Amino acid sequence: MSGSRQAHGAWRSGLGRDRSAVGWPIGSARLVGSSPSTSPTAQLDVPAQVEVYRHDIGAGVPTDGPFDLIHARFVLMHLRDRENLLRMLVDALAPGGLLVLGESPNRPQEVLSAPSDADAELAHRVVGAGVRLTGRVSTAWEWAHEVEQHFVAAGLRDIRGFEYTPMVTGGDAAALLVSTHVAQAEPLLLKEGVTRDEISRFHLLMRDSRFRAWPFMRMVMTAGRKPLDTEVGR
Ligand SMILES: C[S@@+](CC[C@H](N)C(=O)[O-])C[C@H]1O[C@@H](n2cnc3c(N)ncnc32)[C@H](O)[C@@H]1O
Secondary structure, eight states, rough: OOTSSSOEEEEEEEEETTTTSSSOOTTSSEEEEEOOOHHHHHHHOOOEEEEEOOOGGGGGSSSSOOEEEEEEEGGGGTTTTHHHHHHHHTTTTEEEEEEEEEEOOOOEEEEEEEESHHHHHHHHHHHHHHHHHHHHTTTTTTHHHHHHHHHHHTTOOEEEEEEEEOOETTHHHHHHHHHHHHHHHHHHHHTTTOHHHHHHHHHHTTTTTTOEEEOOBOOEEEEEEOOGGGGTTT
């Protein structure tokens, strides 16, 4: 970004529960995080300088913008109004600002190694229940690969992307992220018939280095830049 531009902050929508998610752009003019959770500050492990807002992205921006960077990972894919939300995020960008969306397409989980056959079966059951649940609550698995076209339609420039699938090995960052997502979905998983003991065992498996799998969840990251005022129309 040009050195003569006024610096604006960064906003991350849909904070997860822990730091394993993604690093923060420390040094940014202002860091804003938001989560619809009822007690975000109690649950979130974020650097002290982050302003945390309890906020539903459907309500627009949580505080005054605009922003030089807006990041939302695994958020819009779950929300029915995702196309309008994407346009709202573009509106909230400062000219020259970046929108970065991480979304996930689906593929069957493949367990490669587990302490026992029962553990492999348990991992399939817990993840399978999670996939069924998310499929029911307006999750669009095809959205991950559609974001690029929506970025074009919204007038973003310099669109870049990558697709990333880390093997999940018990104890590594990918396994801890899966564990975090299962913790977030626990009330729904219980309703789906998964027991508390099974969920506890699943969390232990995600910390057991004998567990390895290709995950059901891949990440497609798409980034695009809002044109500067001088570029509009060019
Ligand atoms: C699968 S989690 C992803 C968490 C985190 N962004 C990450 O990458 O690990 C989905 C996130 O979407 C957020 N979310 C769901 N509905 C939302 C809404 N209406 N407004 C803002 N965030 C929402 C939840 O708070 C949750 O943290």
